Amino acid sequence: MAGSRRRGLKKRITYTVIGLVFLAAAANLVYPLLRSHSSDDLYGPYPPGAGDTKLAIVDPGAPRPNVVLIYCDDLGYGDLGSYGGRAIRTPNVDRLAAGGSRFTNYYACNAVCAPSRAGLLTGRYPFRTGVIGNPYPGDEPLSRRAARKLGSILKGLGVLDLREDYAASGLSASEITLAEALRTAGYRTGMVGKWHLGDYSRQPAYNPLRHGFDFYFGVPHSNDMRPCPLFRNTKMIEADIGDNQARLTGLYTREAVQFIESSQERPFFLYLAHTFPHQPLFASQRFAGKSKAGKYGDAVEEIDWSLGEIVACLARTGREDNTLIIFTSDNGPWFEGSPGGLRGRKGQSYEGGFRVPFIVRWPGRVPRNRVNATPLINLDLYPTLLALAGVGLPGDRVVDGLDISGLLTGKADTISREAIYFYHYDLLEGLRVGKWKYFRKLNRYTWPVPMDAAPIPDRLGRKQLGNRWPLLYDLENDPQESYNVLATYPQKGAELAARLAHWEQLAAANPRGFKK
Numbered sequence: 001m002a003g004s005r006r007r008g009l010k011k012r013i014t015y016t017v018i019g020l021v022f023l024a025a026a027a028n029l030v031y032p033l034l035r036s037h038s039s040d041d042l043y044g045p046y047p048p049g050a051g052d053t054k055l056a057i058v059d060p061g062a063p064r065p066n067v068v069l070i071y072c073d074d075l076g077y078g079d080l081g082s083y084g085g086r087a088i089r090t091p092n093v094d095r096l097a098a099g100g101s102r103f104t105n106y107y108a109c110n111a112v113c114a115p116s117r118a119g120l121l122t123g124r125y126p127f128r129t130g131v132i133g134n135p136y137p138g139d140e141p142l143s144r145r146a147a148r149k150l151g152s153i154l155k156g157l158g159v160l161d162l163r164e165d166y167a168a169s170g171l172s173a174s175e176i177t178l179a180e181a182l183r184t185a186g187y188r189t190g191m192v193g194k195w196h197l198g199d200y201s202r203q204p205a206y207n208p209l210r211h212g213f214d215f216y217f218g219v220p221h222s223n224d225m226r227p228c229p230l231f232r233n234t235k236m237i238e239a240d241i242g243d244n245q246a247r248l249t250g251l252y253t254r255e256a257v258q259f260i261e262s263s264q265e266r267p268f269f270l271y272l273a274h275t276f277p278h279q280p281l282f283a284s285q286r287f288a289g290k291s292k293a294g295k296y297g298d299a300v301e302e303i304d305w306s307l308g309e310i311v312a313c314l315a316r317t318g319r320e321d322n323t324l325i326i327f328t329s330d331n332g333p334w335f336e337g338s339p340g341g342l343r344g345r346k347g348q349s350y351e352g353g354f355r356v357p358f359i360v361r362w363p364g365r366v367p368r369n370r371v372n373a374t375p376l377i378n379l380d381l382y383p384t385l386l387a388l389a390g391v392g393l394p395g396d397r398v399v400d401g402l403d404i405s406g407l408l409t410g411k412a413d414t415i416s417r418e419a420i421y422f423y424h425y426d427l428l429e430g431l432r433v434g435k436w437k438y439f440r441k442l443n444r445y446t447w448p449v450p451m452d453a454a455p456i457p458d459r460l461g462r463k464q465l466g467n468r469w470p471l472l473y474d475l476e477n478d479p480q481e482s483y484n485v486l487a488t489y490p491q492k493g494a495e496l497a498a499r500l501a502h503w504e505q506l507a508a509a510n511p512r513g514f515k516k
C-alpha cells in the first residue's frame with residue numbers, strides 16, 4: 001500500500017513539473033505578443049528640462065507674414081489639376097499655383113499620417129520624437145485592438161513590417177512645436193482639423209492647446225479610427241462623429257474662416273489639417289457624386305472649394321498680400337487617389353508614398369507661376385517659417401529641416417543639402433542625394449501587394465531572378481523607379497550605402513538629437 005502511495009505521489013510531482021514547464025513555455029511565447037513597448041525602449045527618455053527651452057527673436061526686422069498651412073490627408077502627387085490630374089476639378093488650388101510657386105520634388109518625412117505631422121511641427125525626423133507610427137484611440141473597441149494584435153503576430157512571422165508597438169502615444173511636451181515657436185514672435189495660433197499627435201480625449205496633455213495653439217477645433221485622429229470625437233479647444237462637442245462626416249470639410253472651413261476674421265491685431269498662424277481624402281470618404285451634398293473621380297474626387301473638390309473660401313476671406317479682410325499660403329499633403333494616396341504615375345502608395349518608401357504636392361503663394365514675395373524641382377522635405381517648413389518670423393532655432397537640439405525661405409522667395413534657385421532620408425517607422429530604408437535614390441531594403445507594410453519589395457529566398461529562385469536589394473534609381477531618367485541601375489553605377493551605390501550607414505550611426509548615437 002505504501003509503495004503504491006509513493007508511486008502516486010511521484011506521478012503527481014512529475015505531472016506538476018511537466019505542467020509547469022509547459023506553462024512557462026507558453027507564457028514565454030505569449031508574453032512578447034502581449035507586452036507593450038514604448039518609444040523609450042528605442043531611444044531613452046528626453047533629457048530633463050527639455051520642455052522648458054525658450055526660443056528667442058533673432059531678427060526683429062523679419063517680415064512676419066500670416067501663415068495658412070493647409071495639410072491634406074493622403075492626397076496624392078497626381079490628384080490636382082496643376083500636377084497633371086484630369087479627373088478632379090481643382091480650380092482654386094490651380095489658381096493658387098499660378099499665383100505662386102509649385103514644387104515637384106517635395107517629400108513628406110514619412111509615408112503615414114502621424115509621423116509626417118510630428119516632423120512637420122518640429123522640423124525633426126520622427127524617430128527623434130518617437131512618433132514613428134500612428135497612435136490609436138485610447139478607448140478603441142476590443143475587436144480593433146485584437147485585429148492590430150493579430151497584425152503584430154503576423155509581423156512576427158515576417159508577413160507584415162509593423163512596429164506600432166514602439167510608436168509614442170503622442171507628441172512629447174519636451175518638443176517645441178511650430179505653433180509654440182511662432183508664438184515667440186507674437187503670432188496668434190490656431191489649428192483646425194485632424195491632430196493625430198496623441199488622443200487628447202483620453203490624455204489631455206496631448207491637446208493642441210497644450211502644444212502652442214491658442215485655438216483648436218477638430219478630431220484627435222483619423223476618421224477610420226473609432227471613437228472619433230469632435231473637440232472645440234479642450235471641450236468635447238461630440239463623443240463620436242461616426243459616419244456623420246459629410247459635414248466635416250464645411251465645418252472646418254467655417255472655423256478656419258472665423259479664426260482668420262478674428263485675428264486682426266497680430267500676425268496669425270492657421271494650421272488647417274483636413275480629414276480628407278483619407279478613407280472613409282465623404283463629401284457634402286453639394287459635392288457628392290459631382291466629380292469624375294468617385295467619392296475620392298468629390299472629397300478633393302470640396303477641399304478645393306474650402307481653399308477658395310479661405311482665399312476669399314483673406315481678400316475680404318485685406319490680408320492677401322501679407323499671408324503666406326501653403327497647400328500640401330501628409331503622405332501619398334492610400335487605396336484611392338493618384339500618385340501621378342510614381343511608383344508606390346501610402347506606407348511605402350517609393351516616390352508615390354512620400355512625394356506630395358507643395359504649393360506656396362505669397363503675393364509679391366514668392367514668384368508667380370514658377371515650377372521648381374529642388375528636392376525638399378516637410379521638415380524644412382519649421383526652420384523656414386521660424387526664419388520668416390525672425391525666431392531663432394532651438395539651440396539645445398537637432399533640427400533636421402533646412403531654412404528654404406531663400407528658395408521660396410526666389411532669391412535662390414536651389415539649396416545645399418546632404419540627403420533626404422526615407423524611414424519606415426524607425427527603420428532607415430533609403431536616401432535621396434541629387435537625382436539618385438538608394439534603398440537598402442523596403443518594407444512590406446502593404447502586403448500582399450508589393451511582392452516586388454520582398455527578398456527572394458533561394459528556394460523560390462533567388463539564383464534565377466537575382467536578389468531585390470539593394471536598389472539604385474536614377475530619378476531624373478527614371479522617375480517611376482522602374483530600373484535598378486546598381487550594376488551600372490556600383491560606385492554610386494557604394495557611396496550612398498556608406499552615407500546611409502554613416503547617418504544611421506550618428507542617429508543611433510544620439511537619436512533624440514539633444515546637444516550635450
Ligand SMILES: [Ca+2]
Nearest residue numbers: 073074113330
Ligand atoms: Ca495620411
